[in-house]
Amino acid sequence: MARARPRDPKLDIDAVLADRHTRVIVCCGSGGVGKTTTAAAIALRGAEQGRRVCVLTIDPARRLAQSLGLVELDNTPRPVSGLAEGSAGTLDAMMLDMKRTFDEVVLAHSSSEHAEQILANPFYQAVSSSFAGTQEYMAMEKLGQLRAQADRDGTWDLIVVDTPPSRSALDFLDAPKRLGSFLDGRFIRLISAPARVGGRGALRLVNVGIGLVSKVLTTVLGGEMLRDVQTFVNALDTMFGGFRERADLTYALLKDGGTAFVVVAAPERDALREASFFLARLGRDGMPLAGVVINRVAPAPVAGVSAARARAAAETLAEDGSEGSALVLEWHAELADLASRHRQVVRRFAAGHPGIPLAMVTALPQDVHDVEGLRAVGAGLAG
Amino acid sequence: MPPRPRLRASGWPGVRLHIVTGKGGTGKTTVAAALAMSLASTGRRVLLAEVEDRQGISQVFDVPPLPSVETPIAGAARGGEIVGLAVDAKAALMEYLQLFYKLGRAGGVLERFGAIDFATTIAPGVRDVLLIGRIYEASRRREDAKHHRNSDAPLVYDAIVLDAPPTGRIGRFLSVGSEVAGLARMGPIRGQADSLTEVLRSAATRVHVVTLLEDMPVQETVDAIAELRALKLPVGAIVVNQVRGGLVEDSDLAATVAADRVVSDCAAIGLELSLDVAEGLVAQVEAHTARRVMEAEQLATLTAVGQPVVTVPALFDGIDPDALREIADVLAEQGMVP
DSSP states (O other), X not given: OOOXXXXXXXXXXXXXXXXXXXXXXXXXXXXXXXXXXXXXXXXXXXXXXXXXXEEEESSOOHHHHHHTTTTOOSSSOEEOOOOOTTOSXXXXXXXXXXXXXXXXXXXXXXXXXXXXXXXXXXXHHHHHHHOXXXXXXXXXXXXXXXXXXXXXXXXXXXXXXXXXXOSSXXXXXXXXXHHHHHHHSHHHHHHHGGGSTTHHHHHHHHHHHHHHHXXXXXXXXXXXXXXXXXXXXXXXXXXXXXXXXXXXHHHHHHHSTTEEEXXXXXXXXXXXXXXXXXXXXXXXXTOOEEEEEEEEEOOOOOTTSOHHHHHHHHHHHHHTTOHHHHHHHHHHHHHHHHHHHHHHHHHHHHHHSTTOOEEEEEOOSSOOOSXXXXXXXXXXXXX | OOOOOOOXXXXXXXXXXXXXXXXXXXXXXXXXXXXXHHHHTTTOEEEEEEOSSOOHHHHHHTOSOOOSSOEEEEEOGGGOEEEEEEOOHHHHHHHHHHHXXXXXXXXXXXXXXXXXXXXXXXXXXXXXXXHHHHHHHHHHOBTTSOOOTTOOSOBSOXXXXXXXXXXXXXXXXXXXXXXXXTTOOSSHHHHHHHHHHHHHTSTTEEEEEEEOSSHHHHHHHHHHHHHHHHTTOOEEEEEEEEEOOSOTTTHHHHXXXXXXXXXXXXXXXXXXXXXXXHHHHHHHHHHHHHHHHHHHHHHHHHHTTOSOEEEEEOOSSOOOHHHHHHHHHHHHHTTSOO
């Protein structure tokens, strides 16, 4: 599609894909703007241009998931069929299973006896399946794993990640740190202290607070919950440091020159405001930005008749009883108005973010739920 | 089988707590705000609360970010008023501890040790109990500042609208009781979780689901309603947002218009079109018709769910207080307020 203004740089997704240094593409944006579709479309386009791609999706629409062959929820990438004839690349896709990913981390980093203890703990079960930051943490964990696998055996040369719909901009950047620092933190050491041999040391350090803290927690949460937490924490003991370390590693990987962030938005005020937050945050953290994709832009209407003229003609035609033709012109006027509204909000956004590469993707008449649809989105994205 | 008739909302008599959910991007905050406005314009005092640190309410009303205390944000006709609240789990826990344990300075110690962070971010379900608990407290508060049922002072709020988490998390958010039950088997949090569950399941509560006429939001709406029903939570209306109006019923007619007919009709009123342009115009309508046919299917899927369906037209100039008022009127016309 046409660029927003002649001087605004255009996001050249093909150049990003052609650059072999690009190893990870992260698609982020607020909910409901077509993030998953964009991630899948970029991955497919990369594969058809010769990259060996793995796409990690978080919560794809059911039919899109089916078309990508994501029916088996085994938390490992599976090959996607239906690539264009003669494509040199490959495409694997997977859908994140956060509980399973967490289980795998536990299994990989503790003795089998410990692991069993952890997996059976009710507190662990709740944290691994419902803690608000777990999805973000596990998405980053999985990205780290996939990247390590790619480095180890060369399975993929590009990983495209979709990000969880966040409560606020870039939760997925913060959540790993939050969970990591919590699990490594003072409080955890404190509540687990009584159960440890070395607990005395901890007690000396915190002797003022500990009695009060345990007392309040016991009264508020109930003693049993606290005991479950203590068991959980002590069982996780062997993994302490590991969480923090891996969260830091993944964060560093994201900042790496081989990563490209794509912020996804829609031509609406709210979605674009969210996109601005994302851009600001990425800039502050020094994350490498490829550009902004604006999905669902109204297609440019047929040239040759202005909206005002079409509307006037539609009225006259309706009065004359030519309803069919009236409708055709009325719809043209609606479409022209919508397209100019979209152009206007995008122009305003572009003016507020000079120098940020933009790509606009025209709204498709149907929802995307097959490889062909993804290909069309990718083609629209590449312009 | 004949299609199920679309149900109309009946004003929700007896309902005080309106919980609004929906897939991200469907406009649930806008709908929640408009519903609050609609309720306020009948002279009610309405609490409009959000729980996800998104400051969505201040954005739609174009007011400064909301603090974690109740703040008036808009007046309405007949003495009605909207009070905004961004519920903050930490602040709620501190208030809660002060209220029940008279902690004094000890609260600061808890904070320093990360205990507050623990309880509000990590301890599963506790955060949700605190968030809903804060709403529950406001809903029972009387003008003499007491919460007793036997107080005869009037309630502070006539209605409460909660801009709740999205459909993907709503079941978990509202099933506070069972979530906490597995972990805190006793203690006040458990006790409070139980009374919250009772209120959430009562006839005074409805959960409304906002959607768009698109594949994924519709699927999520159907799934969420099934989940809410299984949790015995009373489902309210399906609010179909951003409906592009007017042309649905006429579109079949348009599909039959041939391009050369458009050329001759237009020539008759003095608008010269080439056949190419006319073909382009007809193709635009055909693409649109395909979309509308799909939307009609989505609407049928929603109607089949068996809840009242309310439609809100698409507004293109962004959401500001005027636009909200427009949507509030639409909601009132379609039976979302008594």
